[in-house]
Amino acid sequence: MQTKLTEVLNIDFPMIMAPMFLVSNEAMVKAGMNSGIAATFPSLNYRNEGELEKLLDALNAAKEGPGAKGTYGINLIVQKTNPLYEKHLAICVAKKVPFYITSLGNPKQVIEEAHKYGAKVFCDVTNIEHAQKCNDLGCDGFIAVGQGAGGHAGPNTLQVLIPSLHHHFPDKIVIAAGGIAGGEGILSMLALGAAGVSVGTRFIASIEAGVSNDYKNAVVSSKMSDIVLTEKISGTPCTIINTPFAKKIGYRQNWMERMLSNNSTTKKYFKMWVQLSGMKKLEKSIHPGNYQTLWCAGQSVELIDDIASCHEIIERMKAETHEGYRKLSLQF
């Protein structure tokens, strides 16, 4: 298959394995690369001294190796509250990471640094206003994050967001994210004008994912009605499985927390504190035998029936896309 995304990233199939905090790991990224897609991970999954450099060396070697038909990219949280942002960007630039996904802030610096050596930058956007800012900064494309996506889901449906981004920014690559876990989802996004898709939740239920079987099984057994939005992890609404612990702690920040997040003197430090404590809660949740579970996942849990290897998941999605296209073309 050929789309603008396969062309610019030199991959076989227009799919990105989406970056997932605490879930993405080296084995998943390598499996994605070997299956001909673009696999990504958040730099924040590698916070210890020297870890990120070592991983990037291994991925660069794997990318040039005989099995690789795909590529890899890195997700940087470009928010002022991310204390590792500048350090991680410098490491990624030194190691010539092939492409970037930016989220939650101003991507200016990443775009400037990446373009110096020809790497591409796709910015997470949930609306046209944010896309306009990224466009003005010279990004290469957008990850359009729609309703029901795992993580910081957007408020808009992809059926409106994708064609609208396409209409406003005809030269940019638009990648659809949110609720895609099968070939029918991929086909529908290509029909809307997307150049590819970014898939997260489906890969939590993969053999390689670095989380407990309890979390993977919860993804398999949950339905879309089990997904709720909570502000308790980062301050920004985030989709999680509605576990007893999630219900117990509630979903909204209290008035004091909201006041501290909005006050100009306390804002930065309070948000940093909220994010740090949210990260700790998520970190506890991915280990086996923990009952204080905050499991991040999107509405596509409805479509996930098993835990399989990343390779198997990708090959199935490729086959479903081709089969779906064949069936659809019979109707015209």
Ligand SMILES: Cc1cc2nc3c(=O)[nH]c(=O)nc-3n(C[C@H](O)[C@H](O)[C@H](O)COP(=O)(O)O)c2cc1C
């Ligand atoms: C467990 C989990 C963790 C995530 N962590 C991040 C992250 O660290 N950075 C980011 O930009 N997006 C993150 N996301 C969002 C994904 O990159 C992607 O946009 C989303 O998963 C797509 O929707 P889907 O889950 O319905 O496929 C996360 C999603 C999940 C499910």
